[in-house]
Structures are given as structure tokens and as C-alpha cells.
Amino acid sequence: MNKKLAAALSGGAVLVAALSGCSSKDSGPDPKLVAWAKTVCDAVPAQDAKIREANASIAKIATDSNLPPKTAKSTYASAFQDMADGYKGLAAAINSAGAPPGVEGGAKRQKDAAKNLAGLATAYGDLKKKVDGLDTEDQGKFAKGLHEVADQTKQIGEQSNSGTEALKRLEQGDVKDAIAKQPSCKVAATASAPASATTG
Numbered sequence: 001m002n003k004k005l006a007a008a009l010s011g012g013a014v015l016v017a018a019l020s021g022c023s024s025k026d027s028g029p030d031p032k033l034v035a036w037a038k039t040v041c042d043a044v045p046a047q048d049a050k051i052r053e054a055n056a057s058i059a060k061i062a063t064d065s066n067l068p069p070k071t072a073k074s075t076y077a078s079a080f081q082d083m084a085d086g087y088k089g090l091a092a093a094i095n096s097a098g099a100p101p102g103v104e105g106g107a108k109r110q111k112d113a114a115k116n117l118a119g120l121a122t123a124y125g126d127l128k129k130k131v132d133g134l135d136t137e138d139q140g141k142f143a144k145g146l147h148e149v150a151d152q153t154k155q156i157g158e159q160s161n162s163g164t165e166a167l168k169r170l171e172q173g174d175v176k177d178a179i180a181k182q183p184s185c186k187v188a189a190t191a192s193a194p195a196s197a198t199t200g
Contacts, residue, residue: 029174029175029177029178029181030101030102030174030178032101032102033100033101033102033103033174033175033178034178034181034182036097036098036100036101036178037100037175037178037179037181037182037185038182038184039093039096039097040093040094040097040179040185041179041182041183041184041185042093042182042184043089043090043092043093044090044093044184044185045184046089047085047086047087047089047090047093048086050082050083050085050086050089051082051083051086051087053082054078054079054080054082054083054086055079055083057075057078057079058075058076058079061075061076068136069134069136069139069142070136072146073131073132073134073136073142076131076146076149077128077131077132080124080125080127080128080131081124081125081128083120083121083124084121084122084124084125084128085121086121087117087118087120087121087124087163088117088118088121090117091114091115091117091118091121094110094113094114094117094170095114097110098110100170100174100175100178102174103173103174103175106170106175109166109169109170109172110170112166112169112170113163113166113167113169113170115166116159116162116163116166116167117163117166119159119163120156120159120160120163123155123156123159124156126152127149127152127153127156130145130148130149130152131145131149133145134146134149
């Protein structure tokens with residue numbers, strides 16, 4: 001059961017890796033756009049770390065079939081809260097940065113990305129509440145509750161895919177070149193790479 005839940009959650013760091021830009025242009029992007037990218041990217045490492053650590057803690061307990069229900073409940077609740085906070089932080093960073101300057105359709109792309117990330121934050125917050133309500137005194141009820149949580153995480157996985165696509169749309173063209181110049185986004189992408197490679 002726990003393995004099913006861990007598998008459903010494994011895509012979190014992949015989304016953050018979408019903000020990883022690799023530039024192929026010789027001429028640099030607009031300095032205003034570079035400043036915008038810095039605002040977004042400077043917020044990424046801390047939030048990325050929360051999401052990756054949450055995924056790691058869930059993956060760790062997924063291999064322990066003898067874990068007491070209370071410990072499992074506490075670990076899941078903490079992980080879901082961290083994931084909610086991580087995505088909320090990313091959404092806030094993109095919101096506060098505003099539309100990427102000089103980019104056609106940039107405002108819509110920026111709003112779509114922030115909306116998707118905020119939606120993920122809400123979804124993980126709801127999962128945390130669901131876990132908080134699980135009955136650890138009854139093994140059967142607890143197992144059933146975890147099963148429902150795992151099913152819900154699959155739906156969030158679809159949301160995460162939408163979030164990744166929204167970030168990729170935001171990152172197109174000159175935005176990608178501007179992001180590629182930011183060390184903070186490169187650090188987050190490097191840290192997320194092993195997770196994205198193993199989770200597909």
C-alpha cells in the first residue's frame with residue numbers, strides 16, 4: 001500500500017526541473033527579462049528542496065512494512081504539508097514576479113503557471129487534512145484510508161503534469177534564455193535531475 005502511495009507521489013521534483021533552462025543563444029536576452037528570471041529563480045531552490053525532501057521521506061517509509069500507523073500518519077502529513085508549502089512558494093514567486101517583460105503572451109503564460117502551482121499547493125493541503133483524519137487505532141480503517149489517499153495522489157499527478165506543461169510554456173523562447181543565466185535555477189535543476197531520471 002505505501003509503495004503505491006510513494007509511486008503516485010514521485011513526480012514532484014520533475015515539475016520543478018521544468019524551470020531548468022538551457023540556452024543555445026549567443027546574444028543575451030533583454031536585461032529586464034533577466035531580472036525577472038532572477039526574481040523567479042531565486043525562490044526555486046528552497047521550495048524545490050521542500051518538495052524533494054517530502055518525496056524522499058515518503059519513499060523511505062514506503063519500504064517499511066512494519067512502520068506503526070501513527071508514525072506513518074505523521075510522516076505523510078508532514079510530507080504533504082511540505083509539498084503544499086513548496087508549490088505555494090513557487091506560485092507566489094511567479095505571481096510576485098509578474099508577467100515576463102517583452103514576451104508575447106507572457107502574462108497569460110505567467111498566470112497559467114502560477115494558477116497550476118497554486119492548485120497543486122491546495123491539492124496537497126487537502127491531502128494533508130485527509131491524512132490528519134485517518135484512524136490509526138483501527139488497522140483496517142487506516143489501510144483503507146491510505147488507499148483512498150493513494151488514489152487521490154494519482155489525480156494530483158495529472159495536475160502535476162499540467163503544471164509542468166504550464167511551466168514549459170512560460171519558459172519558451174527568450175524566457176528560457178533568461179532563466180538559463182540564473183545559477184539558482186541551475187542548482188535546482190541539478191538537484192532534481194536524479195529524481196526526474198528515476199521517476200520517468
